[in-house]
Amino acid sequence: MPVGVIGLGDIAQKAYLPVLTALPGLDLRLMTRDRAKLDRIADTHRIAQRYTDLGELIDSGIRAAFVHAATDQHVPITTALLEAGIDVYVDKPLDYHLAGARKLVELAEREGRSLMVGFNRRHAPGYVMAKERPRDLIVLQKNREGLPEAARTLVFDDFIHVVDSLLFLVPGEVEHVDVRSRVRDGLVEHVVLTLAGDGFTALGIMNRLSGSTEEILEVSGGDSKRAVHNLAEVIDHRGQPTVRRRGDWVPVARQRGIEQVVTGFLDAVRSGKVLSARDALYTHELCERIVNELETQAR
Template identity: 50%
Template sequence: MRVLMVGLGDIARKAYLPVLAALPDLELHLATRDAGVLDAVAARYRIANAHVGLDAALASGAFDAAFVHAATPAHPGLVTTLLERDIPVFVDKPLADSADEAARLVTLAQNRDVLLGVGFNRRFAPDYAALRQTPRSLILMQKHRHAQADTPRRVVFDDFIHVVDTLRFLAPARPMRETIETVVRDGRLEAVTLTLAGDGYHAIGTMHRASGLDEERIDILGGNGKRAVVNLAERIEQDGTEHVRRRGDWTPVAEQRGFSAMCADFLAAVRDRRPTAADDIMATHRLCEAIVQHAERR
């Protein structure tokens, strides 16, 4: 497969390049407007196909798929260009920083019958995925940041969206009620809590942006047991006694955090010509938009 990666920011270098550059059946191309970054990354991963900008990359020939890892404000323009070339596109979350713009891109993908995927790595992290096999009457997810209050739209669409999507992923049935609470100080979102309630369960996600530490934890209760995952690296099981399991020393971070499986799934979806999961993508982005609207009214 001839695959293009557009944007070489932090997440591309830390999470995606180590996975994609190691796949033997990929002819990987890189594209970014920063020539210095392009040269450095291409040299580090020994990638011969490097292009200054998207236009230069597209002029080099057809692509089977593209990964977009540019800054969020650049997503709509890049994704539109690629979809209009009928290139299947994977975008690291979010698709866009508004539900309306996300809907436009999803509709474009559907109208052109081109696959559009959005990257939520926690769906593929093995310890999180395993939680779907356990009884779940109460789901509690916390994802906190140290001294990082910011505008509601940036906080929600660039970070809290992980909590929103993970709650939806782990919910055992479709939510029937949604509750949103936000704390905003001087126009900056400091804290947010989302509750999804359905038949026999509650799923609660919270984030505090003025906490003492960057941390993430999820607790699942039900069936006389409790399961927890801490910072995507430690699993705790309690059923009268406590069992703690930590990520093995030789387990790659990309595997533990779900990036390896997520990339493999998207490439398989391209080969299999799967359709865009439009309803699933939009459900997460619409919830995020509702949270932003709540915060902006505070």
Template identity: 45%
Template sequence: MKIGMIGIGDIAKKAYLPVLAQTKGIELHVCTRNEETLKEMAETYSIQHLYQNIDQWLASGITAAFVHSSTESHESIIDKLLDNGIHVYVDKPITYNLESSTRLMKKAESKGLLLMVGFNRRYAPPYMKLKELAEPNMIVMQKNRGHHAGEARQFVFDDFIHVIDTLLDLFPYPIEDIRVRGKQENGLLHHVVLQLESAQGTAIGIMNREAGTSEEKVEVMSATETRKVINVNEVISHIDKDSLTLGSDDWQPTLEKRGFHGVIATFLEAVTDGSVSPNHYQRDLQAHLIAEKIVETLG
């Protein structure tokens, strides 16, 4: 199966090429305008099918493509891929606004093509352990950074959208209310707090970009147990005064632990099988809908 990749930045080099280069049964076709990057791909991964021209790349016979270019370029590239009948995997977000993201998702659905967003944390084994906890009554996720206050739309769509999607994935109840708070100074967003409410529980997402450090932690609580994950690593279970580490594996590769193996395999399997779940399009769009609400609320 011929698989394309366009845009070879840090995430492609660190997370996707190492996995795809070792995946059996695929022939990788890589497109980037940077000639030095093409040489690096040929030397590092022995990739033979390299392109600087997007039209030649589109005509190569690829069945599906991974889009790792700048977010600003996503819309035009995805349009071209869908127009050529090619399934798409795109780094989050689809675009920087809900309107264009919705248009592209509806276009993919109308053509019977997959448009999958790279929410790798859904497939991270430590976070999948959190989903085993029955009837959670509260979920709290923090994904903090130091000295990275930024423009609100980019802050929310580029980074906080991971928190939004992880909460949606872990929170099993219909959302009845959404509350948003944030701190802005001199045109920059410093922190944001999202609260999702249902009759059965609450999910809270926090990102502080002036926290002095980079840290990610998630707690899922129920009446009988609390489970915690720090920095997408092992799961710690707390029951009464006892604590137990669940599923810790120091030998598990980082890319597998962070969900990249799982999300890539899921996309390739869906392309091969031609199977798309009925709720896929709305599910991958939902985080964008809440991201847009956050930006509008913060003004």
């Protein structure tokens, strides 16, 4: 099956190409405007078909595409692909603004094509396991060291993973949303999101001055707790804690859900199943609301 990969930055190189090049039955075709980078990466993976022009890649007959280009290029690239009848997987976010994300989702629906957003945590084994447990209280922290940032890019580039993971894990309809933050000199130092509904509360926390890079999920209810540390270690608490660690030979891409989300998308393309991005659009809607709250609080 002919598949295009558009954009060859760090995420494409570290997370996606190792998975895609190991899958059988794919005819990979790489595209980036930087010819030297294109040749270097294609040589590394022994990929013959190389393009610096999107139109030429589309004309080559690809059935599906992975878009890993810069976020501000997602809308024009994905629009061209969808209008050409190509199913598309896009790195999060679809766009830095809700209007752009909504445009792509509605276009995919009109064209009858799949549009999938790279929310890999929905497929990460540790987070899937967390969904098996009672979830009266959910706390997810995704912290960084020395990285305060403007609200829009912080939320749509990074905090969006926290937002989407909470929406994946909550056991019911969200009825209440609250946002708290600390913003200095126009840069967000921390943000705390509260989602609540019938019988549950979910907290999403990001501290960009935490002194540590970490991701910790805790779900609790029924007098028990399950914690997931950095997507790799699962700890169950009910009296004496029990720890399950990622096996030595389990690939990082599988631990982080990259392998599963990629194969899920490609299986849908092969079978003709159309994947909707409506659920992902709700995540973008909530992120836009959070940005507006942060910018208001900064005034």
